[in-house]
Amino acid sequence: xxxxxxxNKIWNKHVVHxxxxxxxxxxxxxxxxxxxxxxxxxxxxxLNNRKVRRPDLTYATMDHNVPTKNRDVIKDQIAQKQxxxxxxxxxxxxxxxxxxxxxxxxxxxxxxxxxxxxxxxxTIVCGDSHTSTHGAFGALAFGIGTSEVEHVLATQSLxxxxxxxxxxxxxxxxxxxxxxxxxxxxxxxxxxxxxxxxYVMEYTGKAIRNLSMExxxxxxxxxxxxxxxAGLISPDETTVEFxxxxxxxxxxxxxxxxxxxxLSLATDEGAVYDKTVVxxxxxxxxxxxxxxxxxxxxxxxxxxxxxxxxxxxxDVERALDYMGLVENQPITSIEIDHVFIGSCTNSxxxxxxxxxxxxxxxxxxxxxxxxxxxxxxxxxxxxxxxxLDEIFKAAGFEWRxxxxxxxxxxxxxxxxxxxxxxxxxxxxxxxxxxNGSRTHLVSPEMAAIAAVEGHFVDVRQFTGxxx
Amino acid sequence: MEAIEKHRxxxxxxxxxxxxxxQIIPKQFLKRIERTGxxxxxxxxxxxxxxxxxxxxxxxxxxxxxxASILVAGxxxxxxxxxxxxxxxxxxxxxxxxxxxxxxxIFYNNSLKNGIIPxxxxxxxxxQWMERAEKGTLTLDIDLKNQFIVDxxxxxxxxxxPEYHKEKLINGWDDIALTLQHQDAISAYxxxxx
Numbered sequence: 001x002x003x004x005x006x007x008n009k010i011w012n013k014h015v016v017h018x019x020x021x022x023x024x025x026x027x028x029x030x031x032x033x034x035x036x037x038x039x040x041x042x043x044x045x046x047l048n049n050r051k052v053r054r055p056d057l058t059y060a061t062m063d064h065n066v067p068t069k070n071r072d073v074i075k076d077q078i079a080q081k082q083x084x085x086x087x088x089x090x091x092x093x094x095x096x097x098x099x100x101x102x103x104x105x106x107x108x109x110x111x112x113x114x115x116x117x118x119x120x121x122x123t124i125v126c127g128d129s130h131t132s133t134h135g136a137f138g139a140l141a142f143g144i145g146t147s148e149v150e151h152v153l154a155t156q157s158l159x160x161x162x163x164x165x166x167x168x169x170x171x172x173x174x175x176x177x178x179x180x181x182x183x184x185x186x187x188x189x190x191x192x193x194x195x196x197x198x199y200v201m202e203y204t205g206k207a208i209r210n211l212s213m214e215x216x217x218x219x220x221x222x223x224x225x226x227x228x229x230a231g232l233i234s235p236d237e238t239t240v241e242f243x244x245x246x247x248x249x250x251x252x253x254x255x256x257x258x259x260x261x262x263l264s265l266a267t268d269e270g271a272v273y274d275k276t277v278v279x280x281x282x283x284x285x286x287x288x289x290x291x292x293x294x295x296x297x298x299x300x301x302x303x304x305x306x307x308x309x310x311x312x313x314x315d316v317e318r319a320l321d322y323m324g325l326v327e328n329q330p331i332t333s334i335e336i337d338h339v340f341i342g343s344c345t346n347s348x349x350x351x352x353x354x355x356x357x358x359x360x361x362x363x364x365x366x367x368x369x370x371x372x373x374x375x376x377x378x379x380x381x382x383x384x385x386x387x388l389d390e391i392f393k394a395a396g397f398e399w400r401x402x403x404x405x406x407x408x409x410x411x412x413x414x415x416x417x418x419x420x421x422x423x424x425x426x427x428x429x430x431x432x433x434x435n436g437s438r439t440h441l442v443s444p445e446m447a448a449i450a451a452v453e454g455h456f457v458d459v460r461q462f463t464g465x466x467x
Numbered sequence: 468m469e470a471i472e473k474h475r476x477x478x479x480x481x482x483x484x485x486x487x488x489x490q491i492i493p494k495q496f497l498k499r500i501e502r503t504g505x506x507x508x509x510x511x512x513x514x515x516x517x518x519x520x521x522x523x524x525x526x527x528x529x530x531x532x533x534x535a536s537i538l539v540a541g542x543x544x545x546x547x548x549x550x551x552x553x554x555x556x557x558x559x560x561x562x563x564x565x566x567x568x569x570x571x572x573i574f575y576n577n578s579l580k581n582g583i584i585p586x587x588x589x590x591x592x593x594x595q596w597m598e599r600a601e602k603g604t605l606t607l608d609i610d611l612k613n614q615f616i617v618d619x620x621x622x623x624x625x626x627x628x629p630e631y632h633k634e635k636l637i638n639g640w641d642d643i644a645l646t647l648q649h650q651d652a653i654s655a656y657x658x659x660x661x
Contacts, residue, residue, distance in 0.1 A: 082498050145549055145554075155650075431489065
């Protein structure tokens with residue numbers, strides 16, 4: 001048989017209808033829903049007297065709007081209405097909802113894997129661009145708009161052009177103290193924010209194989225920041241091990257059979273990709289973004305760009321100006337006043353453990369306001385069991401309830417105008433964390449040490465990796 | 468959605484690359500549960516200052532670009548968040564056509580679902596029209612059916628768009644109604660799964 005990529009294997013299994021000159025009609029195995037991008041879709045169904053075709057393949061939660069403290073008093077009436085609307089829509093259509101007070105509540109891309117809803121080989125969509133996260137499991141997962149949300153609700157399928165495949169081969173090993181976040185930022189920094197447009201990216205190579213599932217999710221999560229709607233990693237024993245025993249995963253013999261099927265999805269030796277790029281893991285250093293898109297990124301040992309050396313000078317100038325920085329400025333000289341540890345990129349238990357290990361016994365700088373927002377209620381509970389909350393609180397961090405929070409600042413967790421935030425999230429766009437806010441994307445470890453020092457430093461200097 | 472086959476309109480040039488959907492429609496306006504009324508919030512923080520007054524130094528507020536219905540923008544337009552509120556805001560403001568060297572995938576799709584024509588042209592052509600629209604005003608005639616654009620100097624430029632997207636735009640078809648014609652195929656697929 002012809003060697004195939006995992007993307008084509010999953011695709012071929014999901015084609016419902018195919019005709020020359022048209023996109024394929026693709027079946028969707030799992031549709032995740034949240035409060036912000038769904039109300040207009042449900043309204044569309046109602047106006048046309050249509051029903052949700054497969055409520056059993058649809059799962060909803062509240063994450064974007066939810067307060068991360070004082071949940072009993074929601075001051076934002078419009079946000080409240082949006083959440084009420086989701087509740088009503090789920091009730092009317094028989095869709096399971098993990099609402100704000102539910103033990104399974106959390107960021108949609110955190111709870112999917114946590115509950116075992118996310119599985120290898122599935123087609124997964126959600127009205128959210130970071131749906132690419134689920135690709136870590138070898139699922140074909142991508143973000144869609146609200147019209148497509150409505151389409152999936154009504155038909156459990158989507159018209160899609162077969163994507164091109166882009167192999168990102170990460171050779172060798174990441175250095176000590178270098179994280180999955182640094183890797184994906186370095187990839188975007190090197191190839192830019194649109195090199196993945198039109199492709200599904202598949203991450204391969206030794207460094208990828210050695211990542212935990214949580215680290216793989218961090219990598220796949222940011223595929224969209226490189227322009228790719230989906231990014232994935234072929235399933236292996238790490239994938240199977242992670243899913244074993246999860247709530248929505250079968251047990252016993254059924255699991256063994258399923259696991260075998262999952263492993264068979266991995267890209268075959270010799271499969272052909274439309275494009276391949278290679279990254280040497282050992283060359284990756286801890287990264288910090290300096291500008292207003294995730295591609296504007298350098299190693300922490302670096303500086304902001306030299307305007308005489310850049311290609312798109314106006315864009316760079318504009319970004320530096322917005323960020324309140326100048327050219328050739330050392331990254332370590334940048335002082336911050338906010339730290340956010342959270343988001344669908346970096347809010348999982350291991351992220352919190354790693355950040356806690358850095359700050360244990362230290363104090364957050366007096367100039368810095370720091371918050372930790374666990375990705376789900378379940379992570380929060382587990383972290384508290386391990387005493388991580390106490391470590392964070394003792395250091396001066398605020399410890400919050402689960403949600404998207406300061407990643408996009410739809411709730412009250414906002415960086416004020418001119419404020420500067422070391423953030424473990426995924427987007428440093430203008431105003432992303434609040435109107436006029438300035439965001440620097442980093443790993444949880446780099447965010448934690450920046451909170452203590454009040455400016456960026458190479459975290460490896462504090463962990464004995466670098467002198 | 469409203470069908471569109473031909474469009475004649477004034478160009479507004481926005482010469483920035485990588486314009487993300489957070490700029491097109493900032494998050495504080497995503498809490499509404501309607502599809503309409505987003506035009507007033509389009510490019511909100513670029514158009515308005517912190518007190519809600521129009522910024523006089525942002526070109527979209529210049530008198531000559533009022534009533535523009537064709538947006539010419541930089542590379543990778545619409546990157547970032549999947550929010551369909553972005554095309555809703557553009558459409559509600561009055562834009563029916565967007566011309567750029569490239570588009571982000573999700574935004575491109577979202578535009579098509581709302582009767583906006585996203586037209587990808589090479590950088591050189593975009594730059595030429597960008598410059599002319601910046602220096603004076605520029606009106607373009609778009610013929611979707613025949614896939615060309617004509618400017619005031621009678622320059623005729625061809626553009627590519629997949630045939631099925633073109634057909635849907637021209638007819639204003641409802642995607643879901645079309646798909647439901649394949650309901651048997653969907654049921655058969657589900658039957659095989661069971």
